[in-house]
Amino acid sequence: MKIPVLIVDAFANKPFVGNPAAVCPLNEDNISDEVLQKIGAEMNLSETAFISPIKESEQSQSDFSTNSHFKIRWFSPTMEIPLCGHATLASAKVLISKFGNTNEVITFQTKTSGSLQVRQDHSNGKLLLVLPNNPPDVSIEESDLGMMALIKTCIGGLKYLEAKLSPYANNCLVIRLEDSWTQSEFEAIQVDPNSLLSVDTQGRVEGIIMTCKAPDTSELDFYSRYFGPWMGVPEDPVTGSAHAVLGPYWQAILKKDRMKARQCSKRGGETGIVMAPDTTTLIAEACLVMDGHLII
Numbered sequence: 001m002k003i004p005v006l007i008v009d010a011f012a013n014k015p016f017v018g019n020p021a022a023v024c025p026l027n028e029d030n031i032s033d034e035v036l037q038k039i040g041a042e043m044n045l046s047e048t049a050f051i052s053p054i055k056e057s058e059q060s061q062s063d064f065s066t067n068s069h070f071k072i073r074w075f076s077p078t079m080e081i082p083l084c085g086h087a088t089l090a091s092a093k094v095l096i097s098k099f100g101n102t103n104e105v106i107t108f109q110t111k112t113s114g115s116l117q118v119r120q121d122h123s124n125g126k127l128l129l130v131l132p133n134n135p136p137d138v139s140i141e142e143s144d145l146g147m148m149a150l151i152k153t154c155i156g157g158l159k160y161l162e163a164k165l166s167p168y169a170n171n172c173l174v175i176r177l178e179d180s181w182t183q184s185e186f187e188a189i190q191v192d193p194n195s196l197l198s199v200d201t202q203g204r205v206e207g208i209i210m211t212c213k214a215p216d217t218s219e220l221d222f223y224s225r226y227f228g229p230w231m232g233v234p235e236d237p238v239t240g241s242a243h244a245v246l247g248p249y250w251q252a253i254l255k256k257d258r259m260k261a262r263q264c265s266k267r268g269g270e271t272g273i274v275m276a277p278d279t280t281t282l283i284a285e286a287c288l289v290m291d292g293h294l295i296i
Contacts, residue, residue, distance in 0.1 A: 085240015
């Protein structure tokens with residue numbers, strides 16, 4: 001069996017930056033979850049997305065070129081993921097660049113996170129990904145020794161302003177450092193994902209977002225980094241779903257509905273953010289870098 005597989009660098013306008021995702025367009029849903037997971041492990045990227053067209057009427061064709069509604073599932077190298085932003089952007093890019101899909105709005109029906117929409121901005125080629133807000137609204141108290149140990153393992157002796165948990169999508173722990181960090185200093189902070197994995201073995205956290213305010217002289221509003229060793233992702237290059245946590249968080253602090261952020265991984269990537277009462281819209285680009293087949 002030959003399965004199409006394409007790789008897209010999301011949150012990027014050129015190859016080798018942003019976050020790479022594999023995308024497998026499937027015409028049928030007859031591949032087992034076990035095989036989907038094995039493909040995710042074989043690709044060994046943060047996520048592999050599997051998309052298939054949803055028939056929009058009894059008379060319509062299921063087609064990657066003309067359909068506007070698709071099923072989507074995401075697998076990391078070790079598990080199925082409930083919400084993934086960058087692989088959703090990558091899937092929209094495949095539909096547009098590979099199949100010539102011209103629908104202004106592409107809707108992805110997820111297994112656990114409802115419907116996600118990606119809109120094309122034909123004026124500049126950017127993609128707008130609409131995600132549900134997942135604010136971190138559970139404060140971490142010093143009496144929570146397990147969480148305090150996890151925070152210390154992540155940032156060592158660095159000072160932080162607060163830590164909060166978002167229990168909605170991926171159980172993200174947000175650690176906000178002080179505001180004095182430059183981008184290069186923030187990028188240079190050393191975090192050991194294996195140590196994080198050994199501290200929290202109870203499944204309380206699936207990812208840690210480390211963040212800080214950007215300097216007033218920067219065109220950016222905030223920086224972040226994301227660590228998800230519990231999901232098989234030691235450090236994610238650029239995490240769309242994390243910005244559905246960070247968007248509401250920084251909106252409350254900065255009092256801004258429009259922001260620009262950078263995820264400071266080794267590859268790095270930037271996104272525009274537009275806040276609404278229930279949604280975070282990410283404005284980004286994506287670059288198709290590989291088109292081939294997986295033979296199984």
